[in-house]
Amino acid sequence: MTEYMPIMMDLRGMRVLLVGGGKIAGRKANQLLAAGAKLTVISPEIGDEIRTLEQSGQLERIAREARMEDAENYRIVYAASGDEALNERIAEAARRSGALVNVASRAQAGNFIHPAVLRRGRLVVTVSTSGAGPSAASALIRELDERFGREYETYAEFLYVMRQKIRDSVSEPEVRHRLMRKLTETDILDHIRQETFVPWSERRMVEWIETEREE
Numbered sequence: 298m299t300e301y302m303p304i305m306m307d308l309r310g311m312r313v314l315l316v317g318g319g320k321i322a323g324r325k326a327n328q329l330l331a332a333g334a335k336l337t338v339i340s341p342e343i344g345d346e347i348r349t350l351e352q353s354g355q356l357e358r359i360a361r362e363a364r365m366e367d368a369e370n371y372r373i374v375y376a377a378s379g380d381e382a383l384n385e386r387i388a389e390a391a392r393r394s395g396a397l398v399n400v401a402s403r404a405q406a407g408n409f410i411h412p413a414v415l416r417r418g419r420l421v422v423t424v425s426t427s428g429a430g431p432s433a434a435s436a437l438i439r440e441l442d443e444r445f446g447r448e449y450e451t452y453a454e455f456l457y458v459m460r461q462k463i464r465d466s467v468s469e470p471e472v473r474h475r476l477m478r479k480l481t482e483t484d485i486l487d488h489i490r491q492e493t494f495v496p497w498s499e500r501r502m503v504e505w506i507e508t509e510r511e512e
């Protein structure tokens with residue numbers, strides 16, 4: 298069994314090649330653009346999603362069949378054409394040149410895969426079956442969708458702001474760690490859920506840090 302390494306990547310400004318322009322390529326393109334990638338699509342024909350993105354100038358599209366050399370100019374490659382043999386040849390070329398490659402038609406032909414995703418602002422919950430059953434991964438995400446409501450977006454944003462404050466104002470690592478742990482022990486999530494949470498003012502944040510750091 299392949300033991301995949303789960304990671305979160307900042308793709309802003311990174312060049313990514315997407316081979317294919319159909320339904321699956323459209324889904325990937327939207328996810329990649331949301332993460333800030335500079336996307337090039339190579340495909341003789343394209344579906345509605347890629348067309349819309351091309352027309353609004355969000356990606357560059359090259360209207361022809363993909364060639365092996367295409368893969369060598371990118372460090373991240375998606376082989377998502379409807380031609381499975383081509384996807385595997387592209388993947389092989391990309392791997393040889395040291396690129397990361399995702400293969401839509403056969404997970405094992407690539408060296409990274411995507412999980413099913415649930416987003417609540419900064420909180421990201423993902424489920425992967427390591428390719429065993431993508432539909433099962435989606436079904437589990439739907440269960441988690443009910444478990445993790447909108448309150449987690451506010452909560453994650455609160456944690457983010459407080460953590461910056463703590464990092465800026467507390468220099469001792471042990472104290473910082475203790476404060477961060479305390480922050481997760483507060484009843485803020487409950488307040489957000491019950492809609493009784495009032496966003497903390499600058500002063501309240503500073504006071505909380507001053508009070509809690511003494512213990």
Ligand SMILES: C[C@@]1(CC(=O)O)c2cc3[nH]c(cc4nc(cc5[nH]c(cc(n2)[C@H]1CCC(=O)O)[C@@](C)(CC(=O)O)[C@@H]5CCC(=O)O)C(CC(=O)O)=C4CCC(=O)O)c(CCC(=O)O)c3CC(=O)O
Nearest residue numbers: 401402403404410411413425426427428430431432434435
């Ligand atoms: C490896 C991976 C690729 C990757 O890295 O992305 C992969 C691979 C393959 N999927 C296939 C089929 C389907 N995939 C879906 C749906 C999704 N697939 C997703 C992820 C992944 N799919 C990655 C592993 C995830 C994991 O870890 O388990 C989801 C969760 C997330 C996303 O795509 O963003 C997304 C939910 C979208 C949503 O909920 O909206 C459906 C259902 C549908 O489309 O509704 C079907 C048809 C039913 C079926 O076959 O099960 C096939 C066979 C192709 C063929 O035979 O033609 C392969 C190839 C292979 O199995 O090797």
Ligand SMILES: NC(=O)C1=CN([C@@H]2O[C@H](COP(=O)(O)OP(=O)(O)OC[C@H]3O[C@@H](n4cnc5c(N)ncnc54)[C@H](O)[C@@H]3O)[C@@H](O)[C@H]2O)C=CC1
Nearest residue numbers: 317318319320321322340341342362363378379380401402
């Ligand atoms: N990863 C996933 O979640 C899933 C993956 N798949 C697989 O993904 C692949 C694509 O599926 P769809 O987007 O639904 O197919 P599709 O038929 O909608 O699109 C195929 C695209 O590939 C392009 N193409 C064909 N030959 C090409 C070439 N030589 N060079 C460049 N582009 C070429 C076509 O122009 C078209 O735009 C299939 O192999 C399918 O098995 C299918 C379902 C889910």
